[in-house]
Amino acid sequence: MIEIQIAGAGAGKTYGLAKKLIDCADLNNSHKIIYAITYTNSARKKISSTILEQLGYIPTEIKIETVHSFFLNEIIYPYSQYAICEMYNNAVSFKLPDDIRWKKGKINKLKERNIIHNEEVFKKAKIIIDRTNSKHSNKAKRAKVDFILSHIESKISHVFIDESQDLDSDALRAFEILGINGIKIYMIGDPKQAIKYPKDFNDFISQCKSNNDEKYAVLEPNNKTIRIPNELLKISNLFCPRGQDQTNIAGKIGIATYLTTNESFYSSVIDGYKKLDKLIYIEKKQANYETHSDSKKIYFPLTLEDKLRNLNGYSHLDPDLFISSLIIELTDKLEKISVYHAMKYFENKYVEFDKYEYAELKQVLTNYLQISSSNYLVSSIDGVKGLESDVCLFILNESMYKYLIKDIPKSNFHNKNWKKLYVALTRSSEKIIFLIDEQLFPNIKISEIEDNLLKLNIKKHELESFHK
Numbered sequence: 001m002i003e004i005q006i007a008g009a010g011a012g013k014t015y016g017l018a019k020k021l022i023d024c025a026d027l028n029n030s031h032k033i034i035y036a037i038t039y040t041n042s043a044r045k046k047i048s049s050t051i052l053e054q055l056g057y058i059p060t061e062i063k064i065e066t067v068h069s070f071f072l073n074e075i076i077y078p079y080s081q082y083a084i085c086e087m088y089n090n091a092v093s094f095k096l097p098d099d100i101r102w103k104k105g106k107i108n109k110l111k112e113r114n115i116i117h118n119e120e121v122f123k124k125a126k127i128i129i130d131r132t133n134s135k136h137s138n139k140a141k142r143a144k145v146d147f148i149l150s151h152i153e154s155k156i157s158h159v160f161i162d163e164s165q166d167l168d169s170d171a172l173r174a175f176e177i178l179g180i181n182g183i184k185i186y187m188i189g190d191p192k193q194a195i196k197y198p199k200d201f202n203d204f205i206s207q208c209k210s211n212n213d214e215k216y217a218v219l220e221p222n223n224k225t226i227r228i229p230n231e232l233l234k235i236s237n238l239f240c241p242r243g244q245d246q247t248n249i250a251g252k253i254g255i256a257t258y259l260t261t262n263e264s265f266y267s268s269v270i271d272g273y274k275k276l277d278k279l280i281y282i283e284k285k286q287a288n289y290e291t292h293s294d295s296k297k298i299y300f301p302l303t304l305e306d307k308l309r310n311l312n313g314y315s316h317l318d319p320d321l322f323i324s325s326l327i328i329e330l331t332d333k334l335e336k337i338s339v340y341h342a343m344k345y346f347e348n349k350y351v352e353f354d355k356y357e358y359a360e361l362k363q364v365l366t367n368y369l370q371i372s373s374s375n376y377l378v379s380s381i382d383g384v385k386g387l388e389s390d391v392c393l394f395i396l397n398e399s400m401y402k403y404l405i406k407d408i409p410k411s412n413f414h415n416k417n418w419k420k421l422y423v424a425l426t427r428s429s430e431k432i433i434f435l436i437d438e439q440l441f442p443n444i445k446i447s448e449i450e451d452n453l454l455k456l457n458i459k460k461h462e463l464e465s466f467h468k
Contacts, residue, residue: 001179001184001185001215001217002175002176002179002180002185002187002208002215002216002217003184003185003186003187003217003219004164004187004188004189004204004205004208004217004218004219005186005187005188005189005219005222006188006189006190006191006205006218006219006221006222006244007188007189007190007221007222008190008192008221008222008223008224008225008240008244008246008426009190009192009193009225009227009228009236009246009422009423009426010225010226010227010228010246010388010426010429011190011222011223011224011225011226011246012226013162013163013188013189013190014043014046014047014050014162015050015054016188017036017047017160017162017188018036018047018050018051018054019054020160020186021034021036021047021051021062021160022051022054022055022059024158024160025059025061025062028061028157030157031061032061032154032155032156032157032158033061033062033063033155033156033157034059034061034062034063034156034157034158034160035062035063035064035065035070035156035158035159035160036062036063036064036065036160036162037065037066037067037070037159037160037161037162038064038065038066038067038162038163039066039067039162039163039166039167039386040066040386041066042386042387043066043162043163043386044064044065044066047064047162048064051064067122067161067167067171068091068118068121070159071121071122071124071125071171071174072088072091072116072121074152074155074156075125075128075129075148075152075174076088076116076121076124076125076128077089079128079129079148080124080128082144082148083128083129083135083136083141083144083145083148084127084128084135086111086124087114088114088115088116088124089114089115090113090114090115090116091115091116091117091118091121092110092115092116092117092118092302093117093118094117094299094302096117096119097360102356102360105356106302107119107120109302109303110302122167122168122170122171122174123170125170125171125174126170126171126173126174126177128145128148129145129148129149129152129174129177129178130145130173130174130177131145131146149177149178149181149182150181152178152181152183153178153181153182153183156178156183157183157184158183158184158185158186159175159178159183159184159185159186160186160188161175161185161186161187161188161189162188162189163188163189163190163193163386164187164188164189164201165189165190165191165193165194165197165201166189166194166196166197167197167200167201168196168197168200169197169200169203169204172200172201172204175187176204179215180213180215189201191205191241192239192240192241192244192419192422193385193419193422193423193426194419195381195382195385195416195419195420195423196382198414198415198416198419205218221243221244223243223244223245223246223247224246224247224248224249225246225247225248225249226248226249226250227388227426227429228246228248228252228254228426228428228429229248229252229253229254229255229428229429229430230248230252230253230254231253231254231255231256231457232254232256232425232426232428232432233245233246233247233248234456234457235256235404235425235456235457235458236422236425236426238406239418239421239422239425240422241414252429252430254428254429254430254431255430255431255459256431256432256433256434256456256457256458256459257431257432257433257434257458257459257460257461257462258433258434258435258436258450258453258458258459258460258461259433259434259435259436259460259461260435260436260437260438260446260449260450261436261437261438261439262438262446263461263463265463266435266437269393269433269435269461270376270393270435273391273393273433276391278389278390278391278392278393279379279384279387279388279389279391279392279393279427279428280376280378280379280392280393280395281378281379281380281381281383281384281392281393281394281395281424281427282378282379282380282381282394282395282397283380283381283397283399283400283417283420283424284380284397285380286397286440287437287439287440288375288376288437288439289375289376289378289395289437290370290376290377290378291377291378291379291380291383297368298327298330298331298364298365298368299327299364300323300326300327300361301356301357301360301361303354303356303357304351304353304357304361305323307351308322308323308326308350308351309322309323311350311351326346326350330342330346330365331368333345333346334365334368334369339362339365339366339369342365343358343361343362343365378395381420381423381424382420384423384424384427385423387427388427388428388429389427389428389429390428390429390430390431391428391430391431391432391433392427392428392431392432392433393432393433393435394424394425394432394433394434394435395435395437395440396434396435396436396440396449397440397441398440398441398442398443398444399417400417400420400421400424401441401444401449403417403418403421404421404456405452405456433461434453434458436449436450
């Protein structure tokens with residue numbers, strides 16, 4: 001059975017999911033596991049804390065995992081060798097090279113070491129349990145798939161999936177296969193927030209609606225919101241598909257303001273709200289705004305790290321601590337000398353790089369220096385999805401501004417950027433401040449932007465409102 005619930009931003013999805021888990025555990029009379037699946041570790045912690053708040057403890061039959069951990073532990077690790085003759089016993093999630101040749105080479109190198117990259121997890125899990133896949137080309141191979149599915153069904157009774165719009169078509173298909181093979185699947189998500197895979201969840205919903213099988217059910221959308229106040233809904237509802245515009249049930253009013261770099265207190269507003277740990281975000285890194293705080297970390301290419309771990313003269317050291325110490329040493333060098341000289345120093349002291357290691361490490365170190373020199377380190381829209389704050393600062397760029405005033409072709413409605421904007425508009429529970437940096441608008445006058453924001457009832461931000 002597959003049940004799908006569409007629910008908009010601020011609809012209390014996490015609280016409602018936790019309540020469903022508790023009710024399911026109360027009615028559970030078997031030894032089987034009840035899974036709660038999330039996309040991120042932060043969401044996983046949020047569901048755990050919500051269950052603890054409601055119940056005081058987490059029932060033993062409930063397991064709360066990320067979607068990657070679920071597929072790895074329940075499908076890939078136990079069954080990949082049996083089903084497709086590929087063994088995996090570890091997973092990694094570092095950024096793969098953009099060049100497709102290097103990317104494939106890196107994935108193959110990992111595979112040789114029985115390691116799977118997280119980018120491959122959804123596809124590999126689906127292949128293992130999809131008897132229609134070409135990997136299962138004969139009766140004996142399909143019988144293996146049937147055995148795997150019956151074994152999984154004997155362990156798991158329910159899977160509750162939060163933020164289902166973050167799943168790609170492979171992951172959705174994998175859960176569908178589990179759902180039509182005896183496991184009850186409940187998905188809750190918001191297609192309006194499907195940034196990573198903008199079409200996949202909508203396509204899956206349409207497919208389920210068109211399927212007359214009683215194993216599929218798409219529930220009426222939940223368009224109520226607790227978090228987003230009315231003044232902000234007036235803006236965000238402009239970007240909802242027909243029938244999914246939201247209403248606030250808490251009676252909140254809210255306010256939307258804008259602030260430009262023409263005001264002398266522009267930087268102090270950013271710095272002040274940053275100290276208060278409010279959400280500050282932009283579509284992507286641009287000009288003086290850097291978005292990837294995680295990429296500030298230096299790391300070694302995988303093959304280079306293997307060389308370093310096996311260096312003569314250092315085998316008596318703890319390998320993890322040794323690698324950490326090398327990263328600190330390299331970081332210190334970058335404060336004094338160039339990337340080129342830092343890498344030459346490292347080669348002379350420790351180990352030579354091959355051309356692929358050299359190119360990748362050079363890119364890592366160059367990115368590190370670029371990020372370290374940025375004026376503002378903020379979040380990306382992707383990074384704040386699922387988060388909320390009473391006050392949010394949204395740094396507009398030209399792209400997001402044009403979507404905001406709908407100065408785009410109709411063919412771009414409800415595409416990836418449209419959904420990014422919707423996410424950006426729905427993080428706040430009280431106030432959103434649109435930040436207008438003239439560096440990001442080389443082709444548009446600030447006065448024109450102000451006029452269009454005022455038409456959306458976005459008021460000019462006053463100095464006093466920040467200091468109060």
